[in-house]
Amino acid sequence: MKVIEPETQERENFFTTTASSLINWARKGSLWPYPFGTACCAIEFMATVSSHYDLARFGSEVVRFAPKQSDVLMVLGTINDKMGPVLKQIYDQMAEPRWVISMGACATCGGFYRAYHVMQGIDEIVPVDVYIPGCPPTPEAVLDAVIKLQQQIEADTRLSYERHPRQTKLKTPEVNATVHALEPPPRALVRFLDDNQEVKGPIAEAFKRRFPEEVVSMREFRGDLSITVKRENIKQVLRTLKNDPEFDFKMLLDVTAVDYLSERQSRYDVVYHMLSLSNKHRLRLKAAVPADDPSIDTAVDIWKGADWAEREAFDMYGIRFKGHPDLRRILTHSQFEGHPLRKDFPPGQRTMCTETTDLPVVERARKYAESMGIAHPTILNVGPQHPAMHGTFRLQVAADGEKILDADSEIGYLHRCFEKMSETHTYWQVIPFTDRLNYMSSMMNGVTYAMSVEKMFGVDIPKRAQYIRVILSEFSRIADHLVCVGTNLVDLGALSNFWYGFRPREEIYDLLESCCGGRLTVSYVRIGGVAQDIPADFVQRVRKLLETIPPYVDDIEKMNRHNKIFKLRSEGITAISAEDAIDWGFTGPTLRACGVPYDIRKWFPNYDYDQFEFDIPVGERGDVYDRYLVRMEEIRQSLRIIKQAIENLPEGPFQIDDRRISLPPKKGVYSNIEDLMNHFELIQDGILPPIGEVYSYWEAANGELGFYLVSNGAKRPYRLRCRGACFYIFQAFNHMVKGLYMSDVVAALGSLNIVAGELEK
């Protein structure tokens, strides 16, 4: 036996420590991230990469979407049960040494989504090295996490890494994560809904004339016309409503359902919202569906746009739409049990998801190939973790080489139960949830939601609050469009535009931060106004921004507007006709790119929009290039609106002076009992809107954002339905990409500005 001399041992130690510190130095200096981005946190991660923070300084900007080539799995945003297996698979594919950073409250513990479809922390399935708190964490926090991880690596003495035998099994989901109980509807609400009123107005009268037999009840509340019909002949009614020039409801805005439990004879209501572009009319049509036979005729053959909305209603309520070609679950995963929006479904009841299923396209392609006697086309899975799919959408295509023969899309990888959550939280508490719908421009979601509650009360908010909402919303629109255009161009390969787009966005963040302290998800809106008054230097800040933004926009324009390659890639791609777009339920820039000048700010103006001078840019062909042009022009028009609004910014209160809605002044609370009690009641119970149902809508960055609110007079919404614009746009996606090349899918998706938070709620 050889005795090791102490000297040699020392030398060996010296050698190994030098080697390991060198290796650790290299490893920590070259942390290549895999951005597993799903939600709002991904946007903040993008901000971290952008010029203001520049993750590249740490050598970590080499974003690799191939898991085998990356070192840090950065989980950015909510991971839900459907996404779980995907995350697990990505993690398993990574090469050792590998680390995991969990960014944000959602990834860390589920955040405030204690709901039926959200994973309560990713450490259920993967080990985490660094947790970043915050919702979403600021870029500084991300940088801090990278530094923390570097310190951990520095202290690591392992030279080689075995593949970790760390946890590999799914935890049994935590049942009943949510504490709030759910209330059945009071009699009063049901009576209100069944009440038949005498309604004047062209649509109502025409409807009564045409369908005297079908009408069950008819009511106008806060200007919303609502008609309940029998479900047996619903198809004929809907068809007439669409095709008869007297009604001409060419656009189906939304299909959803409401559950009234046993309070009513027919348990569910199927609710259709529709819009006539020629008459500028809106209509809510409802049909009651009993619990023992929850079925109704489909509207897919009347409006293409009913497709996904009906699937969602099926998924959430179990209502079967007879004749629907493809009635599958859409938001929840395929192994999910139960229909979560039914009132008797516990909000926190999760079902384990262990697999990702094939979409119908696989079967279709196989059948087609066999009937034609040709070779099976390649089935390609694009997403959900595909760089072009923005982290959460999945497309399965049958391709012949690069050409797409057939495709199917799947969503739900960011379904975080917004609607169920809003039923379990008070009206005020819902505001942070709305921020995380379209997190690119969260201000506007809050505004639209607050509008719905204000509409329920039938109140108008003070002018100053209106103007603050307008200014900040228009800034949000600019920020949203910038990210959309920037990421679209990055997907096309033009990298720098992303950074050019994020610089003005960062400056808009600064403005928002000065108002409310939040950057991305602002929670600035309150029902009846805004949370607090704008800072003293607000006007100067806005004026400065009005000067600094246009040069940035011009930079992007110069790089792309006349760029040959960009035009080659974008012109004619997914061009869609105005008729089709309306049929699908497109709204916003995507619809305007087809030449339909539908903009709520002009058509149904509120908040003094009728007094601002601005134009509505429209395109011609509705292709990717037109969408780009429309967005860029809308940025300029928004700046115009802001300019006029800031010049006319009125003085006055920023909150409505209505004791049902806003807190009494602090002085009163401390001096008299009425205000004290009022304050106590509001804090204790929140606001209590009257019984009723309203649909509020606004021109959000990517189209008509609508909230359908049913109030039973209690402190929580009885039903809050969010009509996200991109839900209706994205359902057309797999039809639009047929016959195109793989590369066009990438271009098209970026141009539609699909935001997962709003799409999947």
Next chain:
Amino acid sequence: MLETTLFYIFSFVAIVSAILVITQRNVVHSAIFLAATLLAVAGIFLTLHAEFLAGVQVIVYVGGILVLFVFVIMLIALNRTEVERQFNRQWTLAAITAAVLVAEFAYVIFRGKETFPLPSATAAAPAIAVTGNSQLVGVSLYTNYLLPFEIASILLLVAIVGAVVLSKKKTAED
């Protein structure tokens, strides 16, 4: 000395990989060994002072034809060809043909064995090696062999047209 060593190395590689080409189960492996053979043959050309041809061999065969082969194999990626029976029942025929061929070659080489010793002094000034053989090949291609050259180009054109027609998709009009 060097030349002889190189010749042996290259011929060994060429023959071994050629055998592997026709015995591999996996077509892509065959293609890789074909690449080895082709490169070895290019090496053989070099020992024969034909640099130009060696270059052309690599560009056309390895960079063109072989890439095309692999491309087509990948395009029609078929895994089941590997499990199928690989060989015909024509072993006897093949053996006979091969035997006949070997016999023929042996006979011819045996007959010509008196011409084998290299001419001594007369060919000592190799014209090709001096003037650079690309130039010589070019000159004779465009003078003495202009007609065959043109015919070859027509052949290529026909081949291009043929390949396009063959692999064209059936459209609705057809």
Next chain:
Amino acid sequence: MNLDSFIDWILLPLIKIGILFGLLSLVIAYLTLLERKIIAFMQVRLGPMRVGPHGLLQPIADGIKLMLKEDIVPSRADKIVFTLAPVITLIPAFIVFAVIPFGPRSIHIPGFTIPGLNVQVAERTTGFFITDLNIGLLYVLAVSSIGILGIILGGWASNSKYPLLGALRSAAQMVSYEVALGFSIMGVLMMAGTLSLVEIVNAQKNAGAWYVFLQPVGFILFFICGVAETNRAPFDLPEAESELVAGFHTEYSGFRFSLFFLAEYAAMIVVSSMAVTLFWGGWLRPFPNIAALGFLGLVPGFLWFALKVLVFLYFYLWFRASWPRYRYDQLMKIGWQVLMPIAIANVIVTAVLVLWLGGSR
């Protein structure tokens, strides 16, 4: 074999190969840093700053990390081909440099006597290149065309769909653009009348003008095709991140992935070097025959060469930062329907002019 030929044929080339290999590895490593830095500056950021002063040690950290990363071979991959593919790509990318003249034949080694052995070593002159093949150009084309095989095989062997798509794209792309590339240098060949790269540079000296001024179309075609051959933006379809994740090397990790990486950057340098050699006068100073600018000759040739190569590498990075990429069919269309006809027309026009003007040889 006597001492002189031993020195000429074995010792000197070996020394040169050693130096070149070391230099090249360093240059490639720092090219990645340069890329990150330049693109960062174009995007109003700083780029790597923390690893070494101004991020100067970043490539070394990256290199060490990649070497020590777990090497995953997918269980369903064709293991032999999978391991072989990066090597097949890398080797041609490096051995191309054997014929590229970085400077003139001007290294003068004085004769000396090896002490002790009393062996006389004659004085000799050698050049800033490993060898001067009389078919140098053909050699470059031939060897660089082998590299494609590695990419295709790598994509195929991964047994995964995205790598396969990437490999198909790159195979089609590289084969098509090689044809136009070949045609684009025809003009230079006709004017120089030789395939030797050293002689081509000398011919430019004799002609008194870099060939880019005589063959502007040829140069533009060459560079476009060169960018396409190296799979760089705006022709970076085979590894288009937003479409194919990472293209043909999606399934590669650690060291093998870095081999592909090295090969790609080496190919960039090859194309830039070839552009410099064929069109921009190689190691020649600007305006080689204007005596008044003779002071420019004080800068050694290989530095001029390096400078020019750097300019083209900068162009590569500039393209990457600013342009979207083409679509697959558009790329093919441009290659066959635009570049090819122009290249052929260029060849014909040059041929006519060379004949008409009595040749510039």
Next chain:
Amino acid sequence: MVPTHYYLILGAALFTIGVIGVLTRRNIMIILMSIELMMNAVNINLMAFSDRLQQVTGQVFAIFVITVAAAEAAVGLGIVIAMFKNKETMNINEIDLMKW
């Protein structure tokens, strides 16, 4: 200097291997590859005689052979693709539609 008949023997060997490949394999791709092998064998012979006789004619003919090989590959692979589209096979025994 390597004697010329060495080259001839090498060429003969490659040619024979090619012939065996063509006759025994069922996979059409490998048959095409075997044909390429045979062409290469021919080229080696041409080159050997060209070097031996110090005439460039052999090399010129080798160029023609390479041309033919390229044309053959293009058409052959075109046939393979067309065939695969119809029958989804690369097995030469299953392609017997033209058999009488």
